[in-house]
Amino acid sequence: MSFYPQQQEVGGDSHNLHLSTDVLVIGGSLTGCWAALAARRAGASVVLAEKGYVGTAGVVAAATAGGAHTVPGKEEHNHKVLHGRREAAAGLDDLGLARMVYDETYRIGLRLKEMGFEPNPGRPGGNPFGGEPRLTSFNGPYSLHFLRTALLKAGVRILDHSPALELLASDGIVTGAAGVNRQSEESWAVRAGAVILATGGNAFRSGAMGTNGVTGDGHLFGVEAGARLVAVEFSGHYGITPAGSQTTKGFWYGSATFYDGAGRELPENGWGAVPDVARAVMETGAAYATINRGNAEMPRFARRTANLFQFFERAGIDPFKDKFPLGLLYEGHVRGVGGLVVDGEGATDVPGLYAAGDVTDRTHMTGAQMSGAGPAVAWCLASGEWAGAAAAAFAAGPGAAVRQRPAVGLGGLGLRAPGAANGIAQVRELRAAVQAEILPIEKNVFRSLGGMQASLQRLDGLWGQHRHSLLGGSVREVVEARETAALLAGARWIYRAARQRTETRGLHRLQEHPQADPAQRDRILVEGLDEIRVSREPLRAVAEEAVPA
Known part of the structure; x- marks a missing residue:
């Protein structure tokens, strides 16, 4: 059982603190x-x-x-x-x-x-x-x-x-x-x-x-x-990071040279290098960078950005001279x-x-x-x-x-469970299962129609399995359960929309369709939870030039 009020009507003593x-x-x-x-x-x-x-x-x-x-x-x-x-x-x-x-x-x-x-x-x-x-x-x-x-x-x-x-x-x-x-x-x-x-x-x-x-x-x-x-x-955006660091600050990668695991220079730098870095990791096992194309101000500015430079100081790396290994962290x-x-x-x-x-x-x-x-x-x-x-x-x-009128709570998955409730161990297992469909670069940097369909089958199965049982007990567990519900729902929305866009455009890279399709310069909308509905609408007509050149 959860300590959180299971009745949906809000009022009386259902919550400890009431504010207006x-x-x-x-x-x-x-x-x-x-x-x-x-x-x-x-x-x-x-x-x-x-x-x-x-x-x-x-x-x-x-x-x-x-x-x-x-x-x-x-x-x-x-x-x-x-x-x-x-x-x-x-x-x-x-x-x-x-x-x-x-x-x-x-x-x-x-x-x-x-x-x-x-x-x-x-x-x-x-x-x-x-x-x-x-x-x-x-x-x-x-x-x-x-x-x-x-x-x-x-x-x-x-x-x-x-x-x-x-x-x-x-x-x-x-x-x-x-x-x-x-x-x-x-x-x-x-x-x-x-x-x-x-x-x-x-x-x-x-x-x-x-x-x-x-x-x-x-x-x-x-x-x-x-x-x-x-x-x-x-949503297929990954932050480039020094391997082992959580720091995805990106301004300085425009002044970098990137390399694959065999030492070959990659063609792109900056955030445009994410696909090349991912491909290098998948094909050669590693990718590297050196920040060797910046102006004289770059090292001084970077060292003043504490959350960026502390990692290198602790690791004994001079990123302006040394090649350092790279990782990719999903930023969605x-x-x-x-x-x-x-x-x-x-x-x-x-x-x-x-x-x-x-x-x-x-x-x-x-x-x-x-x-x-x-x-x-x-x-x-x-x-x-x-x-x-x-x-x-x-x-x-x-x-x-x-x-002033009576109100009801709208929360469902992870908050109210009409069936037998899961424990926190099951909540964390579910979170890991969702992450396994979204975080790997081989699934989400380079998407494929078959891969997304397979992920959706697993994600939809998880939704059906936990729809009436995902629930935390303590305060911490209830928050974890609700966050996990948001992750599961979010993954299903991403891949539902992505399967409709049969082209490569921006942060959506589709292996079967590697080029942009002019006919798909539109918006894909999704709504719903148990049954997700997908629709398309054209972009509104806008002026190409908003200000004088």
Whole structure:
């Protein structure tokens, strides 16, 4: 049995802590913090629930990330920002929407500056590689501590160590969420006029830096409520890492030379080398790199990036002279682009439910290619701004009455088990079985129709086997069971969509169809849990050129 309330109706004494607020934000990394501040500025009361600690949570906390932005009146710079990943986008980006994001990010940067935020604390000169100084460069620990302080000053109530487990709904409108507190080992429920999902993507517990808690929870919550996902086939992204390290910082690999296990130089560098590195590992047993093409600033800058360089110092490797062995760690939707479908205000298909950041679709920013670094941070900030304002408006309107009505919990797999419940050992066995279908490079860097079908047969079998029995007992076990449910659902969505895209485009590489098909320049949507429904829709017509050259 689980300690978590098994009745779906929320009320009475079913949870230990009951709160009411205008806007509930789920997820407390960069996007969640900014969305909460935006909702608060719009006049809403706000509760923010985070499975870790707000200030050290999420991918940004383990990294240094710079957001790209436009600058009014500097169109040459703006053109470079917009077109930096145009070619790699494989025809699926939207320059008009991207321009709106980058324009908003500039305004957010100015607001952060007014708040006292320092884009590059302790580093004079701004952008270390030249070009326009970034207003939105985030040193993880400093930045999130700054945002936590701002949240508390603004009156946002923070629930640390409080993973959400399910959304609450009334008459088809999302009106809150419920979860547990890891420290008190009690359950909580928050009734809200609107909910914002800012839970990040899904790296399937691969071990990549900062991704351990990024398990696709928001995707599961959204689909359980009736939302749709799009572009989840563009998820075959692996971070290049020194073998044995969790660090997938990628900026410096553009200055690298890559080699296979026999010492032959590989044709690509940067993140474009992922397929070559994977092929080298599969065919020659190893791959190597030397960072030998950078300018004089590169070694100094890299050594100031602690989470990057500590590994080499401990291993006694000089990466600017020595060949070091490489590994590949799956980053999936953290740097991939697929996610929940949202409109220009961050609204999902479900009334009362909003989403922002990596949990949402980002193809408009970088098309079929990875969204990391500048475009990703820009989207996190801009989408958080828009979702916060829109959720506050909904909470003041339709959401105000709905949150007073009786609500039901929407959580299923991993949370409520009408049959005999599994133990935690079975939960972990299931997680390993899901990872075995997603993490191996031979399955997910180079996909095949037969391989994906075989994986789907195993994954669908696991879903059917555990559909009515996956359940944790203690607080920790319930959280693990729910995360595992999100991994299983996410794997089934990825391969369902990927089998429909019979071409190679961006992060979807299909062995039987190694070229892009112009007829498939469209969007693949998935929805549903037990029965997954797949549909296609054409891209909306957009202007090819959004700014003057």
